Amino acid sequence: MDGAPRPRSSGGGDALARSSIIGDLRQRRVLSLLLDRSPLTERELAVRLLARERGLAPAAVSETDLDPVQTDLRHRCLPQLEAVGWIDRCPDGVVLDERPTFESVTPSPPDLRTPEDPAWDAIGALLARPYRADVVTLLANRDRDTTVADLVTALRERHTASALPEDDRSLRISLHHVDLPKLASTGLVAYDASARTATPTPRLTAFVDRIDLDN
Known part of the structure; x- marks a missing residue:
């Protein structure tokens, strides 16, 4: 660990917003799901998210449990992701618009497909x-x-x-x-x-x- 220090950017105006997103396990799971398959409708995304959080098959997700997840996606998760430019909307659903990068702090982050990584x-x-x-x-x-x-x-x-x-x-x-x-x-x-x-x-x-x- 004796290499010369590398220049770092300030992170821009979105630094706090991106930090909040990456520090949120549910948001990381949303990004992971969109990396695996995109676009997804809001409902499909909610089903896959709840299934992942509870260790279930998507077919086992109940409509009653799904409602609060869809509400959180609609009013919090997706607007935050859209605001920093990481997702977009299209007629077929939600798409990953820009793959998140982390050069401002590290060239070698974990794989976003492992959002549970501490x-x-x-x-x-x-x-x-x-x-x-x-x-x-x-x-x-x-x-x-x-x-x-x-x-x-x-x-x-x-x-x-x-x-x-x-x-x-x-x-x-x-x-x-x-x-x-x-x-x-x-x-x-x-x-x-x-x-x-x-x-x-x-x-x-x-x-x-x-x-x-x-x-």
Whole structure:
């Protein structure tokens, strides 16, 4: 994990929306189903989604159980996916308009056909603010506690592209209140808020190696 840091984009205006989608297991399952077969009518998509969630054959799905899934698709899932440009509507149903890509944080994500893969939750956290990928990489290369102040210094030295908060104070606040707690919630780091120190977890090294994060 000693390669030179690669430039990262800021993720654009859709970064938070895409992060929310990838962090949502149902949304990942919708994308997975559309990768396997597209177009699907809204009802066909709801049937296949419910069947996958409950481990059933599509023919075993009941109409009573299907109604809330169709409602969630119609009013939440599909509008969100359409807003970020990942799906479109056609006369035959819902189609995958743009295959999701994740170059802003990793060149080697898991296969979207395995939406239950726990690595997706971590990738969702990185998508919201792509500089978190640099935070993760920096911590993975250390076997000790790292202070927020040290992370600020290291990020300023490392960064060549993706947007950081403009001044060091704003970056410290963001790391302390938002970024490190979020990364801790995914199990990648342990964060001691009182001491303002972050520590890599065993999961972190495996995650960085697996998705080729440090290239």
